[in-house]
Amino acid sequence: xxxxxxxxxxxxxxxxxxxxxxxxxxxxxxxxxxxxxxxxxxxxxxxxxxxxxxxxxxxxxxxxxxxxxxxxxxxxxxxxxxxxxxxxxxxxxxxxxxxxxxxxxxxxxxxxxxxxxxxxxxxxxxxxxxxxxxxxxxxxxxxxxxxxxxxxxxxxxxxxxxxxxxxxxxxxxxxxxxxxxxxxxxxxxxxxxxxxxxxxxxxxxxxxxxxxxxxxxxxxxxxxxxxxxxxxxxxxxxxxxxxxxxxxxxxxxxxxxxxxxxxxxxxxxxxxxxxxxxxxxxxxxxxxxxx
Numbered sequence: 001x002x003x004x005x006x007x008x009x010x011x012x013x014x015x016x017x018x019x020x021x022x023x024x025x026x027x028x029x030x031x032x033x034x035x036x037x038x039x040x041x042x043x044x045x046x047x048x049x050x051x052x053x054x055x056x057x058x059x060x061x062x063x064x065x066x067x068x069x070x071x072x073x074x075x076x077x078x079x080x081x082x083x084x085x086x087x088x089x090x091x092x093x094x095x096x097x098x099x100x101x102x103x104x105x106x107x108x109x110x111x112x113x114x115x116x117x118x119x120x121x122x123x124x125x126x127x128x129x130x131x132x133x134x135x136x137x138x139x140x141x142x143x144x145x146x147x148x149x150x151x152x153x154x155x156x157x158x159x160x161x162x163x164x165x166x167x168x169x170x171x172x173x174x175x176x177x178x179x180x181x182x183x184x185x186x187x188x189x190x191x192x193x194x195x196x197x198x199x200x201x202x203x204x205x206x207x208x209x210x211x212x213x214x215x216x217x218x219x220x221x222x223x224x225x226x227x228x229x230x231x232x233x234x235x236x237x238x239x240x241x242x243x244x245x246x247x248x249x250x251x252x253x254x255x256x257x258x259x260x261x262x263x264x265x266x267x268x269x270x271x272x273x274x275x276x277x278x279x280x281x282x283x284x285x286x287x288x289x290x291x
Contacts, residue, residue, distance in 0.1 A: 076199075
C-alpha cells in the first residue's frame with residue numbers, strides 16, 4: 001500500500017542501448033502523493049548528473065554520492081521511491097539494470113563465522129547494476145555479536161568498492177537510522193545524512209485512498225470520504241501516532257468486506273444495480289480497522 005500509484009515494477013530493464021530519457025521516470029515519481037522533500041532530492045540528483053555531463057561532454061562523470069539513508073515509518077513509500085530512483089539511474093546510464101533487490105538482516109547474516117560475508121556478497125552480486133535495499137537496516141547494527149559485525153563490514157565494503165556499479169539504500173525509522181549513524185561513523189561517511197520521508201497529511205492520505213479505490217474500479221461517496229477523514233484524524237491524534245498509505249490500504253480492505261456483506265444482504269449480487277456494486281458508502285467505514 002506504500003505504492004500509492006503503481007508504476008512499472010519490472011526489475012530488469014532494457015539494455016543500455018535502448019534507454020529512453022528521464023522525463024517519463026521523473027513524471028512517474030511526481031505521481032506519488034506527498035514526499036515533497038524526497039522528490040526534491042531526486043530532482044537535485046538528476047540535475048547534478050545532467051550538469052556534470054554538460055561540463056565534460058564525452059568524459060567520465062566525477063564521483064557522485066548515490067547511496068542513501070531513507071528514514072520513515074513502515075508504509076511511507078521508501079521502497080517505492082527506491083524503485084523509481086533505480087529506473088532513473090538506469091535511464092541516465094549510471095546503472096546497468098536499474099532493478100531493486102530487497103533484503104533484511106536475515107538475508108545477510110549466517111550462523112557461522114565466515115559465512116555471513118559470503119551470504120552478503122551473494123546478495124550484493126544480485127543487486128549489481130541496480131539497487132540493494134536493506135529494510136529495517138538498524139537490525140544489522142543493533143547486535144554486538146560477530147555475525148552482524150561481519151555483515152556490516154561486508155555491506156559497507158561493497159558500498160564503497162562498487163559505488164559506481166550499484167546503489168545501497170538503508171531504510172528504517174528516523175530514530176533507528178540516527179542510532180546507526182551515531183554508532184558507526186562509516187555510515188555517515190558513505191551515505192550522508194538520512195533523507196526523512198515527510199509524514200503524510202490527512203489530505204494526502206485521502207488522495208491515496210481515492211487512487212486505490214479507483215484502481216479497484218470503485219469510488220467513494222462524499223459521505224464516505226468524510227467518514228474516512230474523521231477516522232484518519234482520530235488515528236493521527238494519538239501520541240506519536242503516524243498514519244501511512246499502508247494503514248489507508250488496510251482500512252479500505254476492511255471497507256470492501258463490509259461493503260460486500262451489506263450488498264449480499266440485499267439479494268443476488270448478479271441482480272444488483274451497478275451503482276450499488278461500485279460505490280462505497282459511509283456505512284462501509286463503520287469499522288475503523290487499520291486507522
